[in-house]
Structures are given as structure tokens and as C-alpha cells.
Amino acid sequence: MIWETVIGLETHVELSTRTKIFCACSTRFGGAPNTQCCPVCAGLPGALPVLNEGVLTYAVKAALVLGCAITRRSRFDRKNYFYPDLPRAYQISQLYCPIARDGEVTFSLPAGGHRTIRIHELHMEDDAGKLIHNPETGRTSIDYNRCGVPLIEIVTEPDFRTGEEVTAYLETLKERLQYLGVSDCRMQEGSLRCDVNLSVRPQGSTALGTRTEMKNLSSFRAILRAIAFESQRQIALIEGGGQVVQETRRWDEDQNASLPMRTKENAQDYRYFPDPDLPPIVLSDGWLARLWAEMPELAEAKRDRYRAQFGLSEADCKTLTSQRALAELFEQTAALGTPPKQAANWLLGPVLAQCSAHGLEAKDMRITPQMLARLIALVQTGGLNRSTAIEVLAALFTTGGDVDAYVSEHGLNQVCDADLVGEAVERVFAANPKSITDYWAGKEKALGFLVGQTMRALHDRASPQAVQAAVRKKLRQN
Numbered sequence: 001m002i003w004e005t006v007i008g009l010e011t012h013v014e015l016s017t018r019t020k021i022f023c024a025c026s027t028r029f030g031g032a033p034n035t036q037c038c039p040v041c042a043g044l045p046g047a048l049p050v051l052n053e054g055v056l057t058y059a060v061k062a063a064l065v066l067g068c069a070i071t072r073r074s075r076f077d078r079k080n081y082f083y084p085d086l087p088r089a090y091q092i093s094q095l096y097c098p099i100a101r102d103g104e105v106t107f108s109l110p111a112g113g114h115r116t117i118r119i120h121e122l123h124m125e126d127d128a129g130k131l132i133h134n135p136e137t138g139r140t141s142i143d144y145n146r147c148g149v150p151l152i153e154i155v156t157e158p159d160f161r162t163g164e165e166v167t168a169y170l171e172t173l174k175e176r177l178q179y180l181g182v183s184d185c186r187m188q189e190g191s192l193r194c195d196v197n198l199s200v201r202p203q204g205s206t207a208l209g210t211r212t213e214m215k216n217l218s219s220f221r222a223i224l225r226a227i228a229f230e231s232q233r234q235i236a237l238i239e240g241g242g243q244v245v246q247e248t249r250r251w252d253e254d255q256n257a258s259l260p261m262r263t264k265e266n267a268q269d270y271r272y273f274p275d276p277d278l279p280p281i282v283l284s285d286g287w288l289a290r291l292w293a294e295m296p297e298l299a300e301a302k303r304d305r306y307r308a309q310f311g312l313s314e315a316d317c318k319t320l321t322s323q324r325a326l327a328e329l330f331e332q333t334a335a336l337g338t339p340p341k342q343a344a345n346w347l348l349g350p351v352l353a354q355c356s357a358h359g360l361e362a363k364d365m366r367i368t369p370q371m372l373a374r375l376i377a378l379v380q381t382g383g384l385n386r387s388t389a390i391e392v393l394a395a396l397f398t399t400g401g402d403v404d405a406y407v408s409e410h411g412l413n414q415v416c417d418a419d420l421v422g423e424a425v426e427r428v429f430a431a432n433p434k435s436i437t438d439y440w441a442g443k444e445k446a447l448g449f450l451v452g453q454t455m456r457a458l459h460d461r462a463s464p465q466a467v468q469a470a471v472r473k474k475l476r477q478n
Contacts, residue, residue, distance in 0.1 A: 001239075002203040005231045007160035008211075010195040011173065013152050013183045014127065015058045021126045021150035022049030022092065022278075029189050033132075033143040041126075041148030043088030048277050055124060055150040056099075056281065058182035060291055062152055063100030063122045065176045065298065072283050074099045076124075076275040085129035085142055093153075095272045098123035099281070107172035110164060117169055118157040125151050158197065158208065163227035167220045170194070175299050179324045193218045196227060199244070200234045209234070210244040214251050214258055226251040230258045302327055310340040319348055325363035326352075332369035338376050346376055350390045354397045366400035367393070374403040383407075385464060424457040425450075425470045439475060447471065 020027055023040035039047035063070060079091040103119030127149040132141045154173070160166050174185040174192060185192040194217045199209035214230060217223045234244050249258040297305075299321040306317040321327045326347060333343040351372070355362060375393060378384040384392070384407065392406055428450055429436060439446035450471050455464065 003200045003231075003235050004203045004205070005161055005227070006158045006199050006201060006208060006211075007162075007166060007227065008158035008197040009154075009156045009160065009166065009169070010197065010213075011154045011156075011170070012127075012193050012195075013062070013154065013177060013185065014191040015055055015150040015152065016181065016183050017052055017054040017058065017150055019052060019054075020148035021052050021055045021124070022148055025148060027149050031145055033141070034145060036145040037147060042144055043086075043147070049092065049275075051278060051281070052150065057291065058150075058180075059099050059122065059124050059152050060283070060288070061180050061295065062154075062177060062182050063103065064291065064295065065180060066100075066103040066105055066119050066122065066154070066173075068100035068103030068119055068122055070100050070283065070288060071097055073097065073280055075280045076278045077272045078275050079125075080271045081269075083128065084140075085131050085144070085147070087129070087144065087147065091125060091128065092275055092278070093125035094123035096274070097280075105169060105172060107168050109168055115159075115165055115168070117159045117165075120155045120157050122152055122154050125153060127151050158199075163224040166194075166196070166223055166227065170220065170223070175322070179296055179298050181296075181324075187218045187220075190218060194223060196223065196230075198227060198230050198234070200231060200238070210246050212244065212246065212258070213248050215248055215261070217251055222251055222253060225256060226258055229256065233258065296324075299324075299327070310334070310344070312341070312344055316344050316348060319352075320344060323362040325361070329362065329367070329369055329372065333372045333376075336369055336373040338373045342376050342380070343372070346372060350393050354394055358398060360398075366398055367396065368400065371396065371400070371403050378403070378407070387464075424454050428453045428457060428471075436475065447475075450475075 014027075015021075017027060019025060020041055023038050025038050025041055026036045028036065040049055060070060074094060074097040076092050077095045079093045079095070080089065081091070082089050098121045100122040101120070103122070104116055105119065106114055106116040108114055127146050129142055129144040129147045132143060133139075134141070156169075160169070170192075177183045178185055183191055187193065196214045196217060197211045198214070199211040201207060201209045212230060212234070214226050217226055230249070237244060245260075245263070247263050248261045250261050251257075252259050302321045303314075303317040306312045306320065307314065312320070319326075320330050329351075330340075330343055330347055333347075334340045351365075351367065354360075355365060358365075372393075375384070375389045379386050379389050392403060396403070396406060432450065432453065435446045435449050439450070451464070454471060
């Protein structure tokens with residue numbers, strides 16, 4: 001029998017507001033345990049929540065770029081369950097009237113073609129705390145800093161069929177949310193994590209099988225492996241005469257397996273009811289119109305424009321728009337008069353190389369459009385050769401600074417004096433007579449050696465083209 005895998009996602013996204021969803025505590029990642037909480041997010045009796053307008057704004061913007069219909073009158077509900085990292089013993093979420101419904105996302109597949117996934121709903125909620133297990137002592141500590149950090153949960157219809165479709169969708173989702181600035185989507189910090197609902201059925205069947213839910217997957221690698229394992233586990237179980245149990249499972253990287261956690265709850269198990277401490281949210285036409293007006297150009301639109309306006313390749317456009325800060329640096333550098341292709345080449349080459357070397361994202365680097373434009377101009381006008389300009393870029397990458405001042409201070413201006421180049425060639429020829437003999441014996445590599453030695457004698461500050469011309473001229477004289 002041929003089996004089909006059916007997958008739906010619940011994606012939790014931490015929003016980039018400076019404060020939490022219902023109080024003024026900081027959302028900064030990495031703070032000392034239990035230093036960013038107050039009576040509200042710690043769930044102390046009598047503490048009352050107040051909705052952070054920034055959370056509402058970010059949630060609606062996210063819903064708009066996912067093609068959702070915005071609920072003009074929504075509300076919060078209490079989702080009741082006990083867990084040690086949930087001090088109130090309930091989560092504030094949205095079940096009955098979520099902020100948005102009925103969207104869709106179209107994305108490209110790695111193997112070619114496109115897929116469209118339906119969004120069932122998008123709702124706001126607060127995050128729970130974090131349990132920290134110590135395997136040496138067997139004890140578990142609780143950090144409540146994350147309690148009340150604002151989340152949006154994006155729930156899809158069961159439209160996925162493969163892990164590759166899931167990761168392609170998540171790439172598109174990350175890109176859109178990062179361009180909006182509503183979340184950094186750093187999976188390594190838990191800013192974006194997924195619950196994967198998965199079932200299998202005979203190919204051609206329209207009935208859904210019994211699903212399991214794999215919780216809190218926080219890397220593409222884990223998602224792909226978890227989907228592959230769970231799909232095969234369910235198929236083997238059914239073909240062996242067993243039945244899939246609706247349950248919550250966790251993914252164990254060390255065992256490369258999904259393991260059962262608990263029987264899967266349904267909505268009625270959580271005893272949802274409207275939160276009495278929070279009034280309904282009513283959105284006006286004017287407020288929504290203002291949000292539409294603030295929406296930035298997204299990566300897909302930028303790629304189309306770069307191809308048409310600048311004649312860049314599809315691969316270059318994709319890399320340039322992979323980070324909003326990188327695209328902004330490209331556009332601002334080109335706006336200063338730098339030829340767009342030159343700006344793109346520098347960003348895709350030396351600039352991204354420095355990002356990789358320092359482990360930085362584009363938004364964290366100190367290179368400004370003015371600095372990059374000046375470096376490129378110096379190369380074009382002969383003030384610096386390219387290799388020296390790359391050295392200047394590396395020196396100023398994490399500190400910033402004035403390009404001309406750095407070049408002057410370190411004596412890096414390109415040697416343009418033909419007499420100085422000629423003198424360096426004379427010294428190199430005198431020190432390497434064998435290389436001259438090798439060249440005339442047909443060994444072309446000898447030319448490269450002589451040019452390299454001359455560049456070194458000039459401290460790599462001369463034009464490579466000028467040095468090669470001088471070396472060839474000297475060879476013809478010998």
C-alpha cells in the first residue's frame with residue numbers, strides 16, 4: 001500500500017516588543033533567571049493584565065502579510081492547565097475570537113514549482129516560563145523570565161505532504177516576519193518554534209488519520225528528521241496491525257526518535273472561557289488603514305524589482321534580499337551613486353565573508369552605505385587596489401569609521417608612480433634570475449611569481465594591472 005503523510009503546523013513566534021504582552025517587564029533574551037518578572041507575569045493574586053498595543057500592532061501586521069481576514073472584534077480566553085512553568089495555572093490565549101483567520105501563503109519549493117498553504121487562524125497569547133533540568137543533581141529549576149513574552153500562534157490547515165514543503169513554508173514565513181520587524185525569528189533562541197501535527201492515510205483517501213503532535217521543534221534539521229521518523233513509525237504501526245494513539249510526543253535528537261509525552265488534549269480539556277480581566281479588542285477602519293500604509297516592501301517584491309531595475313541574476317537577488325538589513329545597505333549604497341552591480345558584488349563577496357567570519361547578521365555590522373560607497377569609489381578611481389580595499393573593510397567592519405582617514409593614517413593609498421613600480425620590478429628581477437629563464441622556457445607561472453613578488457615589494461599597494469604591465473615590459477627588454 002502507498003501511504004500519504006498529512007501535516008499541519010502550529011508555529012509559535014515571539015514578537016520583538018521591548019516589553020511583555022500584559023505588563024511592562026523586559027523581553028530581553030538571556031537575562032539572569034527570574035529578574036524580568038513582576039506580579040502580573042508571575043501570576044500573583046490580584047495582579048491585572050493590560051494589553052500591550054505594540055503586540056496587537058505586530059500581530060495584525062503579521063496577519064496582513066499572510067493574507068488573513070482581520071477580526072474587527074476579538075477577545076482573549078483563559079486556557080486552563082497546570083504546569084510548573086505556568087504560575088497562573090492558565091494561559092491567556094484566543095480560542096473563540098482570534099485576531100485573524102483564513103489566510104494563505106504561497107512559496108517556492110526547492111525542487112521547483114510553488115505550493116500554497118492555507119492559514120486556519122492567527123492568534124495572540126502569552127508564553128510560559130522555562131524549566132531548567134540539571135542531570136547531575138536530578139533537580140529542575142524554573143525561570144519565569146519568559147512568562148508573558150508575547151507570542152503569535154499561526155495555525156495552518158493540514159495541507160503539507162513532505163518535510164521539504166514544511167521547511168520551505170517556514171523559510172518564507174521567517175523572511176516575511178523579519179522584513180516586517182515583528183520578530184527576529186531566531187530559532188536557536190526559541191523565537192520561532194513549531195508543533196508538528198502528523199497523520200498518515202492510504203494514498204487517494206480523503207479521510208484524515210489519527211494524528212500525533214510533536215512539540216517545540218526549533219530547527220529545520222529537527223523538523224525534517226522528526227517528520228520522516230514519525231511518518232514511518234505510524235506506517236509501520238498500522239501495517240503491523242496496531243493503531244495510532246492521539247498523543248503529544250517530543251523529538252529526541254540523541255535517539256533520533258519521537259517519544260510519547262502524554263495523551264493529546266482537546267479544546268474541551270482546557271476549559272476555555274473568556275478572560276474577565278481583559279476587554280474585547282475593537283479595531284477601526286482608520287487604524288487598519290494606517291497599518292497597511294506602514295507595510296514595507298517584502299523580499300519577494302524586492303527580488304522582482306532588482307531583476308527589472310538593476311539587471312541582477314536570480315541568485316544575486318535572492319541572497320541580497322535574504323536579510324532586510326542587507327537589502328537596505330545595497331539600496332542605500334546604490335543611491336549614493338555606486339553602480340548597482342558593483343555594490344551587489346561587494347555585498348555578496350567581501351561583506352558577507354566578513355559577516356561569516358565574525359558570526360554576525362547584516363543588521364549587526366557597523367559598515368554604513370557611505371563607507372561602502374567610498375571604498376568602491378576608491379577602487380574605481382585607482383585610490384586603492386581591491387585587495388587593500390578588502391583589508392580596509394575588514395579593519396572597519398566591527399568598529400565603523402572614516403574610510404579616508406583610515407587609509408591616510410595607515411599609508412594605504414595605491415602606488416601610482418611609474419618610477420616606483422619600475423624600481424620594484426628591477427629589484428625583483430635582480431633577485432630572481434631563474435624565474436626570468438623559466439618564463440622564456442615557456443613556464444607561464446613564472447610571470448605570476450614575478451608579479452606577486454613585485455606586489456609584495458610594494459606592500460600590495462600598487463595596481464595589479466600596472467605591475468603586470470611593467471613586468472611584461474621588463475621581460476621583453478631582457
